[in-house]
Amino acid sequence: MTLAPEAGPALQEVDPLASEVRRVPPPPRRRAGRFTPLVLLVPGIAVLAAVIGWPLVQLLIMSFQEYGRAQAFGAPAPFNGLDNYIEVLGDEQFWAVLTRSIAFCIVNVALTIVLGTLVALMMTRLNRFFRLLVSVGLLLAWAMPALTATIVWGWLFDTQFGVVNYTLTQLTGIDFMGHSWLIDPVSFFAVATVIVTWGAVPFVAFSLYAGLTQVPGEVLEAAQLDGATSVQRFRLIVFPYLRSIFVVLTILSIIWDMRVFAQIYALQGIGGVREQTSTIGVYIYKTSLGTGEYGIGGATAVILVVILLAVSFFYVRKTIREEEL
Template identity: 60%
Template sequence: MSSTTLPAAPPDAAPVPRATRVITPARLLPWLMLAPSLAVLVVITGYPLVRMLWLSVHEYERAQLLGVPAPFVGLDNYVATLTDERFWAVTARSFVFMLVCVAVTITAGTLVALLLMRLGPVMRLVLSIGMLLAWAMPPLAAMLVWGWIFDTQYGVVNHVLTSLTGDDWMGHSWLISPLSFFAVAALVIVWGAIPFVAFTLYAGFTQIPGEVLEAAQLDGASARQRFASVQVPYVRTIYVVVIVLSMIWDLKVFTQIFVLQGIGGVKARTSTLGVYIYEMGMAQGHYGAASAIAVIFTIIMLAISAYYVRATIREEQL
């Protein structure tokens, strides 16, 4: 059996040039259509970010608002922030509060999503409308209602507890103690976050093939086993999305904490990162220090978002 040998290329042969990518109007058209949106995004997001970085390396106080030049201090604001015990106390408090809110929100949202799958069309519509109303309500308007519910003198909660227990709860403040303050804040935040989690998980659960669940049921799997072994793996990516988004939203919460502090909370013992940055900047006038805290906070948020981005890219590559 004969074999043929291909002739070797001469040693002085010129390398084959790579095909050059020709820029055609068809390739430029998508970028031209995106250019206005990208320009607006750069202006709205880019300028505040650059301004925040500039302020964080300058000693920018209230006097600079009158035209006094801000002295450059380098990383002094960052060093002062990272060596401040109150910053670490506020950060730890914010993370603990975030973890509790996320855990309760995901658990309650999962239960509501499973409930939506079992309800009939009429009750499902009623529950969906109720959750949409809660989700669509502006946080400030919602806080006015919740503030009235937990009001010290005329609150519904105190009135109901007085009627049920026979003790006099009228005049009891739910916001003086940090523990009860954050319990009320967590209730308000979870109440507003459950609709998004429930609707998102419900949409994922409805995409699970019915034959898979029926096969698991015929094999003797209980409802809990079907949920843990079939439903959760099918919507694992959705769980990653809602958990990461809930972590970001609950970590940067501001309106609920700020309003509750105005109603009766002790600011020094109940501030979270968002409120703490506002206090340092707007209340005390330390804009440079507040910007340094905001930069550190942004890095934390980017670190949390990085996991979500990696998980999304990994799922798209599979």
């Protein structure tokens, strides 16, 4: 009896060369749309170059020219090198104004960050109704134009009919009616600090409140069970989570408060002494439009831009370092 062969797959001869060819990986394909993000950035970059870049270049050119009223009406502007910068840096009034502006900025930034943090923490503890009420109030304060807010606060601090003088008279028994808050530089900047801080706190409060909602609640509860106080929980848990937000808010507040103009200029019009209360923004305005020395004003503005760029560079460098860690 002959056994049939075992059924199974048929054997085929394999060509070694063909198998080697099949092992060669195909060439990599070019990823479609690789340049799409760059193309999408072109409109934004073009707008920034037109709105910010070109005026900044013109300002830089003007700072190296003898540019006055005649040049504003078409006369040629001769190049004078670094003469404008030498004149500005050699002016004692410029250094006095710059020192005053830096001190004013430090006070405003500190108050804005502290008050904004307290308001944000308060909003996390309020119920829905009161949180909505506080949010509406903050939005109204934030939406009010700086000039309008300054005029309103000027009425509140009015010498004869101001609510502040009347309230202080009723509370202390001392006659404050007729007291001028703007004639003295110290009280002038106290009023200006109230106005600037009042308008800046809402942005800080909303930003920090949004960050506080992302802090893990279970971590805070665990710390509370371990006996950590409110201050310790904020310092050891909340602040590390919100450190990047605090850095951004601090840098933005410095930039905004260093170039504050409308509030100071409006208060000077109400009753302040301009020579003793000008900040760097008002100084640039008076130098340029007040005296017609646009080249001097341009050089002062470039110096301010360099200072603000240095502050921004610190922020960018810190952000890059945090991303690398």
